[in-house]
Amino acid sequence: MTKIGLEIHSQLTKLESKLFCSCKANYREFEPNTNICPICIGLPGSLPRLNQKAVEKATMIAMALNCSTPEKIAFFRKNYFYPDLPKNFQITQLNLYGNTSVGGTGILMVGEKKIRITRIQLEEDPGRLIYEGSSEKNLVTLVDYNRAGTPLVEIVTEPDFENPREVREFLNILSNLLENLDVSDPSLEGAMRADANVSIEGGNKVEIKNIGSFHDLEKAIHFEITRQQSLHSRDIPIIQETRHWDDKRKITVSSRSKEEDLDYRYFLEGDIPWVKIGNEVKEKLKSEMPESISSKKQRYISKYNIPAQVADVLSSDKFYSDLFEDAHTKENAKEVANIITTDLMGLVDTREKRESSKLKPSHLQEIADSIQSNKITRNSAKNALYEIVKTGKKLSDLISELDLGNVSDESELLQIIESVILEEPQAVEQAKSNLLTINYLVGKVMQKTKGKADPKLTLDLLKKKIQ
Amino acid sequence: MNIKISALQFTREVKSGSISAEDFIAKTMEQIQNIDDNLHAFLSINDKAVDQAREIDKKIKSGGKIGQCFGMPISIKDNICIKDTKTTCASKMLENFIAPYDATVITKLKQQDAIFVGKVNLDEFAMGLSTEFSAYGPSKNPWNTDYVPGGSSGGSAVSVSAFECVASLGSDTGGSVRNPASFCSTVGYKPTYGLVSRYGLISYANSIEQIGPLTRTVEDAAFMLNLIAGLDSNDNTTVDNNNEDYLKDINSGIEGKKIGIIKEMIGEGIDPSVLSATKDAISKLEGLGATCEEVSLDMVKYSVAAYYIITATEAGSNLARYDNLRYGYDFSVEGFEFNSYIEKARKKFGSEVTRRMILGGFVPSAGHAGRYFLKALKVKSKLLRQINDAFKKFDLLISPTVPILPFKIGEKINDPVTLFLIDINTVTANLTGKPAISIPYAISNGLPIGIQLIANSMNDKLLLQAAYALEKTVKLPEVPI
Numbered sequence: 001m002t003k004i005g006l007e008i009h010s011q012l013t014k015l016e017s018k019l020f021c022s023c024k025a026n027y028r029e030f031e032p033n034t035n036i037c038p039i040c041i042g043l044p045g046s047l048p049r050l051n052q053k054a055v056e057k058a059t060m061i062a063m064a065l066n067c068s069t070p071e072k073i074a075f076f077r078k079n080y081f082y083p084d085l086p087k088n089f090q091i092t093q094l095n096l097y098g099n100t101s102v103g104g105t106g107i108l109m110v111g112e113k114k115i116r117i118t119r120i121q122l123e124e125d126p127g128r129l130i131y132e133g134s135s136e137k138n139l140v141t142l143v144d145y146n147r148a149g150t151p152l153v154e155i156v157t158e159p160d161f162e163n164p165r166e167v168r169e170f171l172n173i174l175s176n177l178l179e180n181l182d183v184s185d186p187s188l189e190g191a192m193r194a195d196a197n198v199s200i201e202g203g204n205k206v207e208i209k210n211i212g213s214f215h216d217l218e219k220a221i222h223f224e225i226t227r228q229q230s231l232h233s234r235d236i237p238i239i240q241e242t243r244h245w246d247d248k249r250k251i252t253v254s255s256r257s258k259e260e261d262l263d264y265r266y267f268l269e270g271d272i273p274w275v276k277i278g279n280e281v282k283e284k285l286k287s288e289m290p291e292s293i294s295s296k297k298q299r300y301i302s303k304y305n306i307p308a309q310v311a312d313v314l315s316s317d318k319f320y321s322d323l324f325e326d327a328h329t330k331e332n333a334k335e336v337a338n339i340i341t342t343d344l345m346g347l348v349d350t351r352e353k354r355e356s357s358k359l360k361p362s363h364l365q366e367i368a369d370s371i372q373s374n375k376i377t378r379n380s381a382k383n384a385l386y387e388i389v390k391t392g393k394k395l396s397d398l399i400s401e402l403d404l405g406n407v408s409d410e411s412e413l414l415q416i417i418e419s420v421i422l423e424e425p426q427a428v429e430q431a432k433s434n435l436l437t438i439n440y441l442v443g444k445v446m447q448k449t450k451g452k453a454d455p456k457l458t459l460d461l462l463k464k465k466i467q
Numbered sequence: 468m469n470i471k472i473s474a475l476q477f478t479r480e481v482k483s484g485s486i487s488a489e490d491f492i493a494k495t496m497e498q499i500q501n502i503d504d505n506l507h508a509f510l511s512i513n514d515k516a517v518d519q520a521r522e523i524d525k526k527i528k529s530g531g532k533i534g535q536c537f538g539m540p541i542s543i544k545d546n547i548c549i550k551d552t553k554t555t556c557a558s559k560m561l562e563n564f565i566a567p568y569d570a571t572v573i574t575k576l577k578q579q580d581a582i583f584v585g586k587v588n589l590d591e592f593a594m595g596l597s598t599e600f601s602a603y604g605p606s607k608n609p610w611n612t613d614y615v616p617g618g619s620s621g622g623s624a625v626s627v628s629a630f631e632c633v634a635s636l637g638s639d640t641g642g643s644v645r646n647p648a649s650f651c652s653t654v655g656y657k658p659t660y661g662l663v664s665r666y667g668l669i670s671y672a673n674s675i676e677q678i679g680p681l682t683r684t685v686e687d688a689a690f691m692l693n694l695i696a697g698l699d700s701n702d703n704t705t706v707d708n709n710n711e712d713y714l715k716d717i718n719s720g721i722e723g724k725k726i727g728i729i730k731e732m733i734g735e736g737i738d739p740s741v742l743s744a745t746k747d748a749i750s751k752l753e754g755l756g757a758t759c760e761e762v763s764l765d766m767v768k769y770s771v772a773a774y775y776i777i778t779a780t781e782a783g784s785n786l787a788r789y790d791n792l793r794y795g796y797d798f799s800v801e802g803f804e805f806n807s808y809i810e811k812a813r814k815k816f817g818s819e820v821t822r823r824m825i826l827g828g829f830v831p832s833a834g835h836a837g838r839y840f841l842k843a844l845k846v847k848s849k850l851l852r853q854i855n856d857a858f859k860k861f862d863l864l865i866s867p868t869v870p871i872l873p874f875k876i877g878e879k880i881n882d883p884v885t886l887f888l889i890d891i892n893t894v895t896a897n898l899t900g901k902p903a904i905s906i907p908y909a910i911s912n913g914l915p916i917g918i919q920l921i922a923n924s925m926n927d928k929l930l931l932q933a934a935y936a937l938e939k940t941v942k943l944p945e946v947p948i
Contacts, residue, residue: 046667
């Protein structure tokens with residue numbers, strides 16, 4: 001049986017400041033080495049100043065993943081030399097003296113499958129190394145410390161996955177969960193990273209590092225399973241090792257450095273006293289926690305009678321569910337859900353499109369109400385939505401500007417129908433013998449009205465005219 | 468102009484107008500100029516000190532708001548950051564490090580109109596107890612310049628003792644304030660861990676070290692504590708002292724107090740003159756109405772070993788950043804390879820720092836932590852339990868600050884183990900976080916002896932009251948400079 005475990009790193013991108021100083025947690029918009037201070041570049045004499053909000057958010061994640069949460073937590077120093085690490089040690093967590101990291105064992109369900117969480121810890125992200133020229137033969141390595149000290153949560157799972165598909169599903173669920181908790185924006189580049197370990201029946205565990213994206217993670221796991229199986233089939237032993245993902249060649253390569261032998265000389269970080277997280281704090285955090293995705297989904301189904309599949313899509317994406325929550329009323333809920341899941345999704349399917357979108361919940365409300373009151377057709381709504389996302393204009397303005405208003409005036413519609421009947425004598429004959437083909441004529445009317453004709457009225461009038 | 472006055476007397480006289488800050492600072496700078504070539508307390512001098520004093524005098528004359536220091540000349544150990552000033556840790560590694568920020572204690576003293584006359588010498592990165600490990604050469608004991616001034620805050624003690632300032636700030640990791648205070652006959656005080664912010668103090672062993680004042684009198688030490696103590700958002704380990712006034716009621720006396728004499732600190736290896744001074748101090752305290760009784764803290768036997776293991780472990784981590792990429796920079800990238808590059812930078816460390824870095828790489832490592840680092844932590848927690856038990860019975864503990872008299876420069880430098888053992892009486896207060904003070908008590912063969920008092924955590928006020936009472940029983944000759 002194949003066993004796969006994950007080690008996921010997620011930045012707490014929604015926090016204002018870094019883990020130990022007041023520099024911005026959102027380092028991405030800065031010129032290199034301008035989002036830094038004596039603390040995050042570890043100048044002599046500086047001391048870490050723990051961001052309590054980070055502890056709270058990390059604890060929230062632990063609770064959302066059904067992890068045990070200790071009474072008090074501690075930080076440790078992980079000592080190793082690397083140019084991206086300003087102090088040459090990383091402040092992280094470790095369960096050295098009992099459970100002292102923000103989260104102990106927990107569970108996340110992937111469909112019917114239980115994935116066990118080993119632990120969750122809070123730590124600082126190092127800086128970034130930028131290699132000039134090719135990564136093999138470069139003369140200069142540049143260091144950017146803007147990222148150094150960004151709050152990072154490490155989530156470690158048990159080897160409970162059996163194939164890459166389960167890994168993908170888990171990561172989707174986890175990334176939706178983190179976004180829903182409003183702690184992280186996983187769509188930001190580098191905000192969520194994962195390493196994997198893979199073993200097959202009869203072989204040792206192999207760790208894969210340096211995987212750039214979730215897409216590559218799946219490929220790397222695939223590759224690794226195939227590699228191990230082919231070794232196994234030829235009776236070549238699978239050794240325990242760390243392998244690096246080679247992004248260019250799309251294969252895993254054995255690391256020459258013996259990472260297993262690294263000795264991090266862990267010890268307690270004396271500059272940060274133990275942090276108590278008592279029941280009061282936990283209760284407070286629980287009350288502040290956003291509604292879970294599954295509870296949202298249940299509510300959408302039971303309260304608004306929204307189909308399960310629609311409710312699923314709507315609840316698992318925070319962007320959509322936030323829109324829905326703000327736009328819907330008891331009367332239009334189903335309509336709003338429909339607009340979001342059928343028409344809007346294609347318009348805002350990337351991070352960039354979402355950011356530039358001018359759509360407000362009030363727009364959705366207006367559109368839904370206008371459809372329900374027959375002011376515009378679904379088709380017109382779609383056209384309006386496209387404009388609104390681009391310009392943010394009011395629906396009422398767009399209706400006149402783009403002439404989207406329903407043609408529901410009988411005499412106007414009758415004129416159009418009559419001209420269609422004249423133009424399509426063959427289709428009229430067909431419809432007379434087989435009423436089902438009348439839809440062709442309805443379509444023609446729609447064409448002439450640019451989709452604005454009230455479909456029900458059109459059908460009624462057509463039927464009358466033909467019979 | 469008499470510069471041989473206490474800090475409090477200085478503030479009173481400037482306040483009353485009987486002296487000007489400018490005259491006093493000018494005289495102090497002159498003193499430094501005259502004698503520091505010989506004593507070598509200072510690593511750098513503030514050449515704007517006299518101008519700063521003139522500004523303060525102006526402020527006083529114009530009736531402006533003036534801080535409690537009134538331009539008081541203070542020296543600062545060169546491991547505490549002053550903005551835009553070189554902070555070298557007496558190391559070649561930080562030869563060119565100009566701090567871009569003020570330590571919290573510096574910010575506080577600046578707000579009170581203190582004047583920093585200069586940065587003073589120490590053992591490299593505060594590792595040592597003689598200043599002989601300074602990369603810039605040792606300081607000398609003003610009582611006899613053939614002798615060491617103690618350390619690591621040796622420059623602080625020398626500058627206070629030789630009237631090159633009225634007070635100094637040092638740091639105490641295992642006795643580094645109290646040891647040189649004892650050797651140079653000044654007051655040296657290590658407050659409760661967390662009472663004074665360490666922000667801006669360059670870390671050596673951060674879990675146990677503390678900034679503390681070296682002064683001429685116990686009152687001055689209490690005054691300095693008033694200025695620098697308190698909660699600091701930049702140091703998560705600081706504690707709230709509710710703006711305690713440590714000067715108030717300092718003369719309360721010690722009648723009825725119970726004092727424990729730490730048995731393990733007056734036994735084997737103690738110099739007879741140190742022992743007799745200690746016994747004399749005990750009888751004086753009894754004369755003041757205290758009751759004294761021996762108490763055993765048997766973990767003290769292992770305290771020095773535990774201390775060196777813990778400090779080496781933390782030093783190995785705290786000093787890891789000095790790696791040639793960021794400090795000790797070498798421009799040549801010829802044959803660049805990261806490890807050899809670090810090795811190059813490490814050559815800028817002196818022998819004692821190198822020794823402790825190597826030790827710090829070994830004692831907490833995976834294969835050896837059980838035998839060294841984890842055992843040291845056990846000693847530390849047992850020692851804490853024992854001393855807490857002792858404080859259930861006693862208000863204070865007493866011992867000599869150092870078991871021996873100051874030694875000659877060069878005498879013990881090649882004997883690190885003997886040097887280590889000299890810390891036996893001072894490391895307990897660091898390992899347990901308790902406040903401790905050394906007060907000048909006697910002179911033997913022209914060399915000073917200090918007595919140490921230790922109190923329970925956050926009982927700094929009681930400690931200062933007792934030290935004040937004992938100090939009043941002592942009359943010592945003036946330093947022969």
